[in-house]
Each structure stands twice: as structure tokens, then as C-alpha cells.
Amino acid sequence: MTTPSLLHHFEAPDHYLGSFGWLCGYSADCNFLDQAAERFTRQTTAQRAYQGQLTLAVILDPAHAAIPLTDAPGVAHLIFKSEQKKPFALLHAKVAVLGFRHEKEPHRWLVRLIVSTGNWTVQTVTESLDLVSCIECSSEHVHQQPAWLGQNCTDIRTAWQMLEWLSGYFDTRILHAKSSHQSGSLTAQSMQRLSGWLSTVAGHSTANAPPRYFDNRKQSLLTQLVPLIKLHASDVKRNYLGMGSGFFEGVNGEGQLPSVLSKITKTLQEAGLLTARPEVDVFVNPGACQAVAEGLSAMQAAGYSIRAAAQNTEVFGSAMPRSLHAKFIFSANYREDSARCSSTWVYLGSGNLTGPGFANPMSTAGGNLEAGMLLSPEGVYWRAEGDVSAARIITNLLPVQWDTDISAFEQLSAGEPMPEHEGGPLAAPLAWLNWQVTEEGSSLRAPEQTEVPVTPLDANGVACVSLKSGEWQWLGPPPRVVTIQWSIAGQVHRAVLPVLDELGRLAATAMPVLDLDEVWWQLANFPQSAVDEDKTLDELEESPGSTGQTSAAAVVDAGCTGYPIRRMMALIEQIAAKQVDLHPLDWLAWCTRLEQSLLQVAKDPVISIFRAMRLNPLSPLREAAFLPVFAEQASSPEGANYRALLARIETSWDVANLCPIGEPQ
Known part of the structure; x- marks a missing residue:
């Protein structure tokens, strides 16, 4: 088996090129985003830096540090609008909608939805145990009308509605940057193209195929769990429940059963989806499992088994143990005389099994923005049997194992609570600066008037000379990015802005002279x-x-x-x-x-x-x-x-x- 990677899901299909894509998540780093953009566009870092076009728009938690275009060419990190009030405690949903176009026939397209438990970081790829769900719809699928088309279209449409709503809280001006010579922005054209494809997708979603994708903007993930199971999986009682999370609720010091785990179990039982005495496993990072460590005795008394998440050395190797970051719930029926999982359903998503992550709707104080998928896979097995493919065995699909459990308090540690970002960048008065060459020399120009005066700084950090309102002298070669500063209530703020050249290239490397x-x-x-x-x-x-x-x-x-x-x-x-x-x-x-x-x-x-x-x-x-x-x-x-x-x-x-x-x- 090959080592799976979140980055693989950004790869363009054969004969296709990435056109435009939207991502949201709690965190990201430039290394991951640069690799993702390369796989998406089939262009190296140098190629993207030269072309100076945007292909991915990334929306992260408002407290996340700004990621400049020079660190991940082609990737625009959109900053939270300072005048907006956050509707969530943390932006924690990890969702991407990617659009691809055929390299020779631009009317042919493919849209891909990614719902991940992991952040858009290298750590996710190299150190974490995470899960991802990926579905697609293409122009060929729309023409061929396969049986699953309506369901995929419904999921993609619903996820896109959340991303479109979320983008309204962030500064998207950079996506429409164009020079005075251009009739339109190539980035805006690519966005419109994706929007058109998504409209086609929405037109093929069906009322009798409710979405498997769900988020907690209006209701908690827990509240939506039972209706989704009854819609997408058989309405029967299961005798097994497995729950895993990168974080659990904070330590309460009273040795109690963690409340969210208890609520999940009770909710499923009351809905007739779990037997009265099921086998319940909780999969954890033994060295950092918050309230699970303190509540071990209470959980054992309630019939819960605590298990370390499976490492699956056949997939990841044994050189470096990975820490559980995935959030999942898995339920099915089992029989001693059969290796088949029956009546299986799986939740995977961004929501940790905590109050803010799973039990609460989105809110400023007590609920993160979370998203997930409810899947009902068929033909899944508990263990190898006959000629069953390794890809259909549950231990190769989820980080679960039943060989060992944790029975002693000394084997667990509460660890640190989930870290939270502090502060965060402000959306600058300007989203970019225009570079231009005149008879008097080169200059930087603001693309629009601002209520707050801004000042660009030169390469030495010195304020540029103002030529007139919204225009400053620039000495030296054209810059890819420029730092600007402005003041609000006596406090000085700074931001790094990309520079748009006269050909409409953003933060681009110099054009070589050709013959x-x-x-x-x-x-x-x-x-x-x-x-x-x-x-x-x-x-x-x-x-x-x-x-x-x-x-x-x-x-x-x-x-x-x-x-x-x-x-x-x-x-x-x-x-x-x-x-x-x-x-x-x-x-x-x-x-x-x-x-x-x-x-x-x-x-x-x-x-x-x-x-x-x-x-x-x-x-x-x-x-x-x-x-x-x-x-x-x-x-x-x-x-x-x-x-x-x-x-x-x-x-x-x-x-x-x-x-x-x-x-x-």
C-alpha cells in the first residue's frame, strides 16, 4: 500500500489543469500551500511566480498570520475584514472546492470537493493521523448521468454554499486585481468559470438525495447526526461504536465521563441506532487526551474501552509515530462468524469531540465553525478474509485497532488543551499596489482611494516619497511585494502587499529578455x-x-x-x-x-x-x-x-x- 497524503487530492487529473479553487481551514503553512498549488496547476514555484496569477484562495482563522504571495506563488491568503464581527469562536472547518479544466478542450471541466480532518500544513502530511473525504463531478458525468450524480452534486453544492457565505467575511479584493491595460482579471475570469461549473452542479442536485456534507452554522454536528444516519444508512441498531478525536473536552478534575462522548452514545441509543449494551471504543493520543485521561475510571465503569490510535506501520512505516488528529465516529454491526461490517456509517470532519467542536452550533463564544461528512460505505470488513482487498479493511481506512487497550491511569496524560491563535492581521486599506513606469521614472500607485492614509516603505524600511495623492516614487528595480503602514487611533499597523505590474502579474518575478x-x-x-x-x-x-x-x-x-x-x-x-x-x-x-x-x-x-x-x-x-x-x-x-x-x-x-x-x- 502507498502512503496516502492530503496533497494527493490537489493533483489535477490526467489532461486537466487547475483553474481555480477555494479552501478554508484553521491553519496552513506556505510549504503545504506551495506544493498543493504545484499539483493543482502542474506548474512549479518558479513558473507560478513568473506568471503572477492567482489560482487558490485560502480562508483561515482570522487570527492566523498572513501568508505572503512570495512564499506560495499563486495562493492568495484572504484576510478577515476588520469591520466584521466573527460569527464563530474559531474557523475550524477544513473544506476545499477545486475546479479543473481540460488542457485542450476548455468546455470540459471537473469539480472536486475535499472535506478534511487535517489542516493545510506539512505537519498533517508528515506527522499526523488524519482522514479526508473526496468526491467529484465533471462535465462528462453530467452528460452520462450515473446513478450517484445527484448525491455528489448535492454534497458539492452544499459545501460551496458554506464557502461562498464564509468568503463574505474576508477581503477578496485581491482576486479582482487587474492592470489598466487589461479588459478583465484572469483570476476573476477563472473564478467566474468555476462559479459557472458549480451552477451546473447545483442544477443536477436532487431533492431526494439530501447532502452527506454538513456544517454547524445553524445546528450542532451532534444534532444533525441522527437524521443524517437515518437518511444515508440503514435505520437499525448497531452493536459497535468507535469514537476518535485529536482533542477532547478540557480536564474537569472530577474524574467524570467526558460529557460529549456520553451525549453521542446516549443520542444514538435514544434514536434506536445503538444497542443498550454496545461495545464502545474511544481512540486517543495517550500522551494528550484531556478529559479522557482524568475520566478513565468513569469511562471503564460505563463500559468504554480506551485505545491508542492505530499507527498502521504497513502504510506509514515505523520510523516516526504519528499523532491522532483525525476526528471520526464509526458504528457498525459485527458477528463472530463474519468478517463483514454491516450497517456501517462513518462521520469524519473538522469537529473535535468537544462542546465547541461537536455539541454546539457555531457562535461567537461557544461554537467553532465545523464541517464534516456522513458516509455509509458498503463492502467494508473488520479483518482480512479470503480475497478481500486491503483497501476494504476498516483498519486500513480508519486509525483503529483492537489488539490492545489502556487500563491504567498511568498510561494516559491529559496533555495541553487545544491551542488558540491570539491576535491576527488586519485587512489593509489597500489589497495591492500598481507598478508603473512614466517619463519621470517608476512609481507605485494605489488602485483606489482610501479613507485611512497609507505609506509604502522602500527596501530599507524608509517611507517612499509621495508624488501626489495615492502615488509614490519608487527607486530601484520593480518589487514583488511592498510593506505599507497606516495608523488607526494612534496605533501603527503594517501589511505586506503584492505589487501588480503593467501586464497584470501579481508579485511576479522579472520578465527575462527574449530573442x-x-x-x-x-x-x-x-x-x-x-x-x-x-x-x-x-x-x-x-x-x-x-x-x-x-x-x-x-x-x-x-x-x-x-x-x-x-x-x-x-x-x-x-x-x-x-x-x-x-x-x-x-x-x-x-x-x-x-x-x-x-x-x-x-x-x-x-x-x-x-x-x-x-x-x-x-x-x-x-x-x-x-x-x-x-x-x-x-x-x-x-x-x-x-x-x-x-x-x-x-x-x-x-x-x-x-x-x-x-x-x-
Whole structure:
């Protein structure tokens, strides 16, 4: 068996690319998010830093420290709006909705829902025992109408409703950042595309398939548990109940049965879903199990067995024991003469088996925001039997074992209570700064007016010189990020903002200078990354003047490299052949790539030859035969955007006023 990883669920399916995704969670780190973005987009850190586009939006507990774009390129950590009042004690739900598009047929898509017990951190991947549920729906599924389609669509729709509601409490302005030259934001377009797919998903959800996904915005997870079991699993009494949690309620010092564990058991019994004398196991971290340690005697008297969570060395190896972080409840019937689990149901989710995590609805004081899934797997076995697959044995699916239990108080320790974040960043008055070059030099500009005055700081931490309201002088090379400061009630606040360049790239590395033989590599590779995947982020940052490409891989036409005019015309023909077949959904992204790439060759000697001949080599690209049908007319949004970018490139090449090719001079 291979070692499972939460990161695997971010991987794009074969022939698909990550378009846009939303995540929420209690905590995250830049290492995990960077790896997740790489698997999602199929682009390395350097490629994403160069492209400067956002592909993942992350919503974390408001007290979480800000994660800058330079630490995880393409991942926007959205900050809680300072004017909002938190509707929860902690943001603890761990949910992701990811959208993927086909790399060659953009009308084909796939949406994936991830509900995790683990945080978006490397610790989850390397040190914890966690669980995850993952379901999908694609354009092919919608066309084929499999029996399970309505259920998956209902789950995805319900989870998305929670994420959409949650995003309203956070600053999403950065997702709409665009330069003055852009007709629209590529990030916003990707979000709209995902929203459209989710609308299709919602249209295929069915009333007779209630969601298995649930959260505690209105009712506690415990209150919803019984109705969900009766809807999605058989309405019978089970004789086994297993409960596991990374944290339990705090130590009460009175040696009592932990109240939430007792409530779960009693609730199931009263609903006729658990026998009067079931076998009940509680799975714990022996060194940190809070009230379970103090209540051992009371739990034993009530018939509970305390067991250490299973490590499953066949899956994880034995080098480093993992600590239980998963939150789960598992119930089924067993018989001595059968290895099959019958009438099985499983809860997994973010909610620890505590009051704030499981027994209370979301509230400012006593309830976290939590989410989970209620699953009813079939064909699950207690142990190996015959030719049963290892993937169907419950001990390979949950961190449970029945070989040993804990019978002595000395074997347990209460440990520390669940840590809580303190403080947290404020949403800054600005979400980003615009970089621009003028005749007087380079400057930073605020994208909007602010009620609170802000001041950018230079690389030495010194306030930048104000040129006019909302504009500051910048000395030195273009920065990827800039620290700003502002004051509220006499207290100084600071935030690190990404810088948007004139091509609409956020916190991007410098664009290398290309020659004519290299530029086609960037264009031919569309919609894949425009940067050599072997180039590292450090190399791009340290040598912005280098080409960053290998000519051998990208020669326009090896048969005409010695003839400048033929080389240029070959490039124009290849651009035309590429763009004439593009889908309208790809047009904005193509225009951005085209402008970016052609600006990088503005210093190529071949262009000087055309200037000497008083010819504009870009003029054929305006011909209808060189354009897709939807962009032929200059009056169309696509046509207007395309002609505007050609004009900007012609100005950069200094060929705007020259004679079009084919016309008399």
C-alpha cells in the first residue's frame, strides 16, 4: 500500500489543469500551500511566480498570520475584514472546492470537493493521523448521468454554499486585481468559470438525495447526526461504536465521563441506532487526551474501552509515530462468524469531540465553525478474509485497532488543551499596489482611494516619497511585494502587499529578455506555463536579464534562421495558426500571454531591420484570416481587447507609425 497524503487530492487529473479553487481551514503553512498549488496547476514555484496569477484562495482563522504571495506563488491568503464581527469562536472547518479544466478542450471541466480532518500544513502530511473525504463531478458525468450524480452534486453544492457565505467575511479584493491595460482579471475570469461549473452542479442536485456534507452554522454536528444516519444508512441498531478525536473536552478534575462522548452514545441509543449494551471504543493520543485521561475510571465503569490510535506501520512505516488528529465516529454491526461490517456509517470532519467542536452550533463564544461528512460505505470488513482487498479493511481506512487497550491511569496524560491563535492581521486599506513606469521614472500607485492614509516603505524600511495623492516614487528595480503602514487611533499597523505590474502579474518575478527564436516557445506552450520548468525561482530572481529559455527548444524555423524577414514572418504565421483555433474561454489568457511574450522581444535586432525598412511586422495580425471568428470584428469585446494590445506592442517595438506589410509606402 502507498502512503496516502492530503496533497494527493490537489493533483489535477490526467489532461486537466487547475483553474481555480477555494479552501478554508484553521491553519496552513506556505510549504503545504506551495506544493498543493504545484499539483493543482502542474506548474512549479518558479513558473507560478513568473506568471503572477492567482489560482487558490485560502480562508483561515482570522487570527492566523498572513501568508505572503512570495512564499506560495499563486495562493492568495484572504484576510478577515476588520469591520466584521466573527460569527464563530474559531474557523475550524477544513473544506476545499477545486475546479479543473481540460488542457485542450476548455468546455470540459471537473469539480472536486475535499472535506478534511487535517489542516493545510506539512505537519498533517508528515506527522499526523488524519482522514479526508473526496468526491467529484465533471462535465462528462453530467452528460452520462450515473446513478450517484445527484448525491455528489448535492454534497458539492452544499459545501460551496458554506464557502461562498464564509468568503463574505474576508477581503477578496485581491482576486479582482487587474492592470489598466487589461479588459478583465484572469483570476476573476477563472473564478467566474468555476462559479459557472458549480451552477451546473447545483442544477443536477436532487431533492431526494439530501447532502452527506454538513456544517454547524445553524445546528450542532451532534444534532444533525441522527437524521443524517437515518437518511444515508440503514435505520437499525448497531452493536459497535468507535469514537476518535485529536482533542477532547478540557480536564474537569472530577474524574467524570467526558460529557460529549456520553451525549453521542446516549443520542444514538435514544434514536434506536445503538444497542443498550454496545461495545464502545474511544481512540486517543495517550500522551494528550484531556478529559479522557482524568475520566478513565468513569469511562471503564460505563463500559468504554480506551485505545491508542492505530499507527498502521504497513502504510506509514515505523520510523516516526504519528499523532491522532483525525476526528471520526464509526458504528457498525459485527458477528463472530463474519468478517463483514454491516450497517456501517462513518462521520469524519473538522469537529473535535468537544462542546465547541461537536455539541454546539457555531457562535461567537461557544461554537467553532465545523464541517464534516456522513458516509455509509458498503463492502467494508473488520479483518482480512479470503480475497478481500486491503483497501476494504476498516483498519486500513480508519486509525483503529483492537489488539490492545489502556487500563491504567498511568498510561494516559491529559496533555495541553487545544491551542488558540491570539491576535491576527488586519485587512489593509489597500489589497495591492500598481507598478508603473512614466517619463519621470517608476512609481507605485494605489488602485483606489482610501479613507485611512497609507505609506509604502522602500527596501530599507524608509517611507517612499509621495508624488501626489495615492502615488509614490519608487527607486530601484520593480518589487514583488511592498510593506505599507497606516495608523488607526494612534496605533501603527503594517501589511505586506503584492505589487501588480503593467501586464497584470501579481508579485511576479522579472520578465527575462527574449530573442525572436525563443519567444515562440512561450506561445506554442499555451495554455501551459510560459517558463522553463527547470528554471528555479532563485535563478529567475537573480538573473532577470537572462533569457531563461533554450533556443534549441524554441527556434521559430530552423530552416530560415539566417534570414531575418523570414524569421519574423514565420513567427507571425505561427501566432496566427495558434490563435485562429482558440476557444473563446481562452481568449483573455491568450491575449495576456501574447502581449507579455512579444514585449519581451522588443530589443531583438530583427525588429530594427523592419524599422529601417519602415515596415510594421505586426500588421498582418489584424487581418480577419489571422483571427478566430469571435475576434474578427473590432467592435466585439474580444476584437477590441486584441487590437488594443497590438497597439501597445507596436508602441513598445517603435513600429506603430510604420507602413503595414503589403501596402505601398
